[in-house]
Amino acid sequence: MSxxxxxxxxxxxxxxxxxxxxxxxxxxxxxxQAGGAFPLMWLLFALPAVGAAVxxxxxxxxxxxxxxxxCALPIGSFILACILLAQMMxxxxxxxxxxxxxxxxxFAGSFDAAFALRLDPxxxxxxxxxTGVGSLIHIYSIGYMAExxxxxxxxxYLNLFVAxxxxxxxxxxxxxxxxxxxxxxxxxxxxVGFWQYKDSxxxxxxxxxxxxxxxDVGLSLAIMLMFLTxxxxxxxxxxxxxxxxxxxxxxxxxxxxxxxxxxxxxxxPLQAWLLDxxxxxxxxxxxxxxxxxxxxxxxxVVRSNAIFDLSTTAISVVLAIGVITMTMGAWIACAQDEIxxxxxxxxxxxxxxxxxxxxxxxxxxxxxxxxxxxHGMFKADLFLSAGSVMHGNDDQKxxxxxxxxxxxxxxxxxxxxxxxxxxxxLPPFDSWFSKDGIIDAALGVNVFAGLVALGVAGMTxxxxxxxxxxxxxxxPRWAEDQHPHESPPVMTVPMLxxxxxxxxxxLFFVYVAPIGEWLAPVTGYEESTPVIPEIPLKLTSLAIAxxxxxxxxxxxxxxxxxxxxxxxxxxxxTAGRHELYGNAFNExxxxxxxQYLTRWLVWFDNRSLDGLVxxxxxxxxxxxxxxxxxxxxxxxxxxxxxLGGALLLGVVVATARWF
Amino acid sequence: MDPSAYIILSxxxxxxxxxxxxxxxxxxxxxxxxxxxxxxxxxxxxTFARMxxxxxxxxxxxxxxxxxxxxVVVGLAIIMTIFRTRRSVSIDDPSLMRN
Numbered sequence: 001m002s003x004x005x006x007x008x009x010x011x012x013x014x015x016x017x018x019x020x021x022x023x024x025x026x027x028x029x030x031x032x033q034a035g036g037a038f039p040l041m042w043l044l045f046a047l048p049a050v051g052a053a054v055x056x057x058x059x060x061x062x063x064x065x066x067x068x069x070x071c072a073l074p075i076g077s078f079i080l081a082c083i084l085l086a087q088m089m090x091x092x093x094x095x096x097x098x099x100x101x102x103x104x105x106x107f108a109g110s111f112d113a114a115f116a117l118r119l120d121p122x123x124x125x126x127x128x129x130x131t132g133v134g135s136l137i138h139i140y141s142i143g144y145m146a147e148x149x150x151x152x153x154x155x156x157y158l159n160l161f162v163a164x165x166x167x168x169x170x171x172x173x174x175x176x177x178x179x180x181x182x183x184x185x186x187x188x189x190x191x192v193g194f195w196q197y198k199d200s201x202x203x204x205x206x207x208x209x210x211x212x213x214x215x216d217v218g219l220s221l222a223i224m225l226m227f228l229t230x231x232x233x234x235x236x237x238x239x240x241x242x243x244x245x246x247x248x249x250x251x252x253x254x255x256x257x258x259x260x261x262x263x264x265x266x267x268x269p270l271q272a273w274l275l276d277x278x279x280x281x282x283x284x285x286x287x288x289x290x291x292x293x294x295x296x297x298x299x300x301v302v303r304s305n306a307i308f309d310l311s312t313t314a315i316s317v318v319l320a321i322g323v324i325t326m327t328m329g330a331w332i333a334c335a336q337d338e339i340x341x342x343x344x345x346x347x348x349x350x351x352x353x354x355x356x357x358x359x360x361x362x363x364x365x366x367x368x369x370x371x372x373x374x375h376g377m378f379k380a381d382l383f384l385s386a387g388s389v390m391h392g393n394d395d396q397k398x399x400x401x402x403x404x405x406x407x408x409x410x411x412x413x414x415x416x417x418x419x420x421x422x423x424x425x426l427p428p429f430d431s432w433f434s435k436d437g438i439i440d441a442a443l444g445v446n447v448f449a450g451l452v453a454l455g456v457a458g459m460t461x462x463x464x465x466x467x468x469x470x471x472x473x474x475x476p477r478w479a480e481d482q483h484p485h486e487s488p489p490v491m492t493v494p495m496l497x498x499x500x501x502x503x504x505x506x507l508f509f510v511y512v513a514p515i516g517e518w519l520a521p522v523t524g525y526e527e528s529t530p531v532i533p534e535i536p537l538k539l540t541s542l543a544i545a546x547x548x549x550x551x552x553x554x555x556x557x558x559x560x561x562x563x564x565x566x567x568x569x570x571x572x573x574t575a576g577r578h579e580l581y582g583n584a585f586n587e588x589x590x591x592x593x594x595q596y597l598t599r600w601l602v603w604f605d606n607r608s609l610d611g612l613v614x615x616x617x618x619x620x621x622x623x624x625x626x627x628x629x630x631x632x633x634x635x636x637x638x639x640x641x642x643l644g645g646a647l648l649l650g651v652v653v654a655t656a657r658w659f
Numbered sequence: 660m661d662p663s664a665y666i667i668l669s670x671x672x673x674x675x676x677x678x679x680x681x682x683x684x685x686x687x688x689x690x691x692x693x694x695x696x697x698x699x700x701x702x703x704x705x706t707f708a709r710m711x712x713x714x715x716x717x718x719x720x721x722x723x724x725x726x727x728x729x730x731v732v733v734g735l736a737i738i739m740t741i742f743r744t745r746r747s748v749s750i751d752d753p754s755l756m757r758n
Contacts, residue, residue, distance in 0.1 A: 634750075636751065643681070
């Protein structure tokens, strides 16, 4: 027991959970009532939207100053978000739900689609993440895209993304969520395919877009079903009416929402697009495919907690998907050689943790969002550092050709190392609090899921050590013309700021501004008691992380890493290199049959439908050709036929009258 | 007075007109034949009006005359134009509508 007491003294033990059960927010106040900066909350998404519009409309003439405008506007949103956050913290806890109706799209019967925004602790947390990390990534992109002739266009798309993402999290009804949802999908498509002259980028963009559409169908169907069931799509009305609906309906709505979330968040079974999406420029991978857009699925599930709480089936599926993807992502991350693809696998895995957290119900929502915010910081930091490494190495992505970069790229290594500390679960950094919060809660709700999460934490530490060691340690394995150099300050400063978040975000959100108490009024919270007491559990998770790091270090830092990937590897590694055959599965199950179907349809169309149409046309043409011969052109013969006709008519009439 | 004589006369006139239209090539003559057919019809109308003791047939005869007058104006103008361009009034000649 003395070890345990000592551990309690040394290790930070709290996990940010609210102290007691909190009352949910019931009252909604309008922005006008709340006063202050609240009536201006539309500026949050309007500023970057204006940036995108100006840069796209003014076009090349804005090449010289466009990127500065594009950086200034998200920073403006960030400042406004800080003011709003301060104001919201000043409000009493029960009033922290401010809505602002800008206008109404349509009045069609009982269908009431208002363009209304809603700011509550959940959405403001997202707004802070999106504008904060987004601004830093905008600044980083000035340096990263400096050589690109289309930099202005890149910034226009980035602004478009930020605007759409803010709209997604600020929306007060599902219809407006859908607008933002499609907006971020479009921005993701444009940015993944930004270097569309590369075939691989164009194909990856199309793949991401198409696979996202599969999920989006789920969201649109869920909205329709909600309107059919509840007669409204506004959050508060839907959640209020949800307990009256049948469980079957709620399960279907929940599963459809989950389909949308799975598509957007690259979770199993719609995970295959994320690794290809790494073809986009690295700031895009950091902002869209790590920090914000891919976490929109988690937002959707947590936001709809009133629906998921009422359907045990739907929430169990969320949990199962979280567990599966968490493992798959970590597995892929362990085997990939490209630094960004390995990080993408890690993103899948971490979002899997968030889904697991959300799948635990009220015990886990808070931790899912906590981990999401932490992940937004440390993963953006890791991606930006990876981008810096690629920038300094002629866009080389293969970690087998890095090695020993700690000498040439000191600042980048420091930033990457901070991200490493943030993700790998060492105290007192980000994941120590957020990921262990999820594991704690999971062990209280579903022991199996908790144990898998504990195991994957070890894999996380392993693959992060592998990345760190292959990139910055060991002996140099550079190509002959490769001259690694440090990136300019415009790139390293945002990385270092994010590093601070990766190191101290967890401490901040547990001890300074407890995230649990902040979010619980929106998401609800229930204490869950893990099957293992807290201190042994913490020690176990720490031990697992250290074992993972030690294994990774022994395999990749102390031994030479071959420059060409070895082929005599276990079947597990081979599967990981092939992304667990997700592409092969999709291709054989959906793409090939789809191609056969279209081929058959073309054949059928040519033969039967076109044949029918062409046959009718030819038949009528031929008939006309025959009839034409009757037209002699002699007026007298026409006169004769008229006379004949008249006589015939007379005979018919006379005969009819006779009888 | 037996009205059937007028009907028979009308039928004979109509037949002569119809034969004229069908057999003659000269457009002017064809035109005259058409006029004859119209007037045969007029005669029949007037006779029937007399037989039935009302005025409707006579009114229609007036209408036919008016239509015939209009038709003569248009028809002669067409024949004149054709004659100017082709130097012929044969109605078999302008078989441009052939096939």
